[in-house]
Amino acid sequence: MAGSPEQRTNAFMEWLVSNGGVINSPIKLTDSETGSGRGVYAVGDIAEDEVLFTIPRSAVLCAENSDLKSKMISKDIPDIKVQSVFESSWMELIVVMIYEFLQGANSRWKPYFDILPNEFNSLMFWSKGELEELRGSTVLEKIGRESTDLGFCESLVPVLKDFPELFRCLPYMRGSTATLEPTLSDDEIITLAHRMGSTIMAYAFDLEKVSDEDPEGDDEGFVSDDEDEVMPKGMVPLADMLNADADRNNARLFQTESGLEMRSTKSIQKGEELFNDYGPLPRSDLLRRYGYITDNYAQFDVVEVAFHNIVDAAGGHLELGELEARVSSLHLTIGGPNHTLTSEKIQFLDGEGLYDSAYDLSHPSPSSSAFPDELLILVNLLLLPQIPRKLPKPGRAPQTIAVLRRILEARLKEYPTKLEDDEMLLRDGGLSLRRKMAIEVRLGEKRVLKEAWLEIEGDNARSEGNEHLMDVDLQGWGVKREAEDCDTGKGDMESWGEKRRKKSSDESQ
Numbered sequence: 281m282a283g284s285p286e287q288r289t290n291a292f293m294e295w296l297v298s299n300g301g302v303i304n305s306p307i308k309l310t311d312s313e314t315g316s317g318r319g320v321y322a323v324g325d326i327a328e329d330e331v332l333f334t335i336p337r338s339a340v341l342c343a344e345n346s347d348l349k350s351k352m353i354s355k356d357i358p359d360i361k362v363q364s365v366f367e368s369s370w371m372e373l374i375v376v377m378i379y380e381f382l383q384g385a386n387s388r389w390k391p392y393f394d395i396l397p398n399e400f401n402s403l404m405f406w407s408k409g410e411l412e413e414l415r416g417s418t419v420l421e422k423i424g425r426e427s428t429d430l431g432f433c434e435s436l437v438p439v440l441k442d443f444p445e446l447f448r449c450l451p452y453m454r455g456s457t458a459t460l461e462p463t464l465s466d467d468e469i470i471t472l473a474h475r476m477g478s479t480i481m482a483y484a485f486d487l488e489k490v491s492d493e494d495p496e497g498d499d500e501g502f503v504s505d506d507e508d509e510v511m512p513k514g515m516v517p518l519a520d521m522l523n524a525d526a527d528r529n530n531a532r533l534f535q536t537e538s539g540l541e542m543r544s545t546k547s548i549q550k551g552e553e554l555f556n557d558y559g560p561l562p563r564s565d566l567l568r569r570y571g572y573i574t575d576n577y578a579q580f581d582v583v584e585v586a587f588h589n590i591v592d593a594a595g596g597h598l599e600l601g602e603l604e605a606r607v608s609s610l611h612l613t614i615g616g617p618n619h620t621l622t623s624e625k626i627q628f629l630d631g632e633g634l635y636d637s638a639y640d641l642s643h644p645s646p647s648s649s650a651f652p653d654e655l656l657i658l659v660n661l662l663l664l665p666q667i668p669r670k671l672p673k674p675g676r677a678p679q680t681i682a683v684l685r686r687i688l689e690a691r692l693k694e695y696p697t698k699l700e701d702d703e704m705l706l707r708d709g710g711l712s713l714r715r716k717m718a719i720e721v722r723l724g725e726k727r728v729l730k731e732a733w734l735e736i737e738g739d740n741a742r743s744e745g746n747e748h749l750m751d752v753d754l755q756g757w758g759v760k761r762e763a764e765d766c767d768t769g770k771g772d773m774e775s776w777g778e779k780r781r782k783k784s785s786d787e788s789q
């Protein structure tokens with residue numbers, strides 16, 4: 281990569297303008313002083329709802345704008361193997377980016393590639409030892425390094441190898457062995473695929489098909505994690521240079537038929553950074569996808585509790601078979617006698633918004649509990665001695681609270697360190713960036729567990745008629761709840777489905 285970071289930034293901005301990009305407001309792309317890489321800053325005051333810059337659709341790096349697809353897919357000889365690559369919006373953009381990157385100076389997007397990262401702190405790139413620091417957090421289950429490698433090996437490598445003339449190694453990629461065989465090895469393909477996949481994860485946008493009558497588009501814009509998402513993905517130059525910091529967002533991308541407009545959502549003072557909104561992500565997910573965290577995302581931290589752990593805590597000895605029998609009977613009561621397959625039972629519970637493979641505990645607030653209603657309903661269902669006619673309410677009888685306590689105790693044990701140990705490690709300092717971020721993530725999750733614990737201690741005090749204890753115990757945690765929220769489980773027979781239907785009909789009025 282030729283030139284200093286500043287020269288590459290300037291070359292990129294010149295390229296963008298020559299490709300139809302229009303800078304409408306006083307902004308500057310520059311290296312941030314806070315360690316967040318490049319960022320966009322206001323160099324003059326900006327009003328709310330100003331168009332900051334516009335990127336034409338033709339400048340977006342995506343399958344539609346690259347000639348790769350037409351070179352690989354011939355109408356006369358349909359190749360299923362090749363077509364399958366283009367059926368997944370993720371894989372499609374990965375292949376297009378590998379191709380355009382390997383074109384070097386022949387690619388339209390060369391100055392753009394010159395400012396994109398080639399190193400990442402996202403969890404896909406952490407060593408086993410580094411990941412060990414996150415033990416206890418379910419984020420480890422979401423990285424999927426092995427399955428991603430397998431996917432690349434099985435569906436990407438063979439396809440790219442079928443087109444050696446399109447995917448040739450760039451001389452500098454191999455240093456002194458540059459003159460050797462230009463065909464990419466399997467490992468080189470996989471390394472490139474990870475690099476492009478991770479860039480897409482942190483930089484790309486879902487491209488909406490919008491007409492000018494509907495310029496609002498999607499709520500978030502950044503790529504969704506959903507594998508089944510069919511919206512094509514694209515790299516939108518400059519729009520992806522905005523950093524993010526939770527509630528500090530002050531700009532947003534709007535997709536129109538003619539182009540992509542970044543607009544201010546608040547007034548911005550000269551010297552301030554422009555922030556996009558990456559969504560209300562817990563820090564574990566922010567780290568996994570974007571490779572950084574800030575304190576401002578701590579409010580979104582969650583702790584996942586697996587379905588089977590709730591079953592364990594509710595029954596102690598409850599076998600999965602027994603649970604299935606209960607769920608099955610429940611299903612028969614409500615759904616009719618023909619639904620016997622497990623998947624259908626799960627689908628039914630899912631339809632009621634009740635079944636999930638895991639439930640999120642979150643920071644409680646004056647208006648919300650640490651425990652989702654779905655989890656409470658599930659616990660109450662598991663505790664009933666007989667199959668109910670209707671789903672139970674999300675009440676908190678003393679037995680419910682006892683189960684919640686067991687859930688929290690078991691979950692806390694999954695972390696090898698204590699909350700106080702983590703606090704001390706952070707206080708002592710001297711940690712590498714990755715270790716520090718991992719400790720902050722696991723500490724944040726333990727704080728959610730602690731707050732959930734304090735919340736049920738408050739419930740317990742209340743159900744025993746010691747309301748005053750709750751006020752004392754929970755002061756400072758902000759988890760004092762309104763009296764009507766404290767349901768002790770009476771009236772278990774009200775249907776959750778009915779309640780939801782009632783709510784939505786209320787809303788529709």
Ligand SMILES: C[S@@+](CC[C@H](N)C(=O)[O-])C[C@H]1O[C@@H](n2cnc3c(N)ncnc32)[C@H](O)[C@@H]1O
Pocket residue numbers: 315316317318319395396397482483520521522523524525569570571572573574
């Ligand atoms: C969409 S890009 C933003 C542009 C990026 N800073 C660059 O130099 O290319 C997202 C990446 O920027 C970095 N980033 C974004 N917001 C950040 C923040 N508040 N603090 C630290 N790094 C941040 C992370 O590395 C993230 O993966």
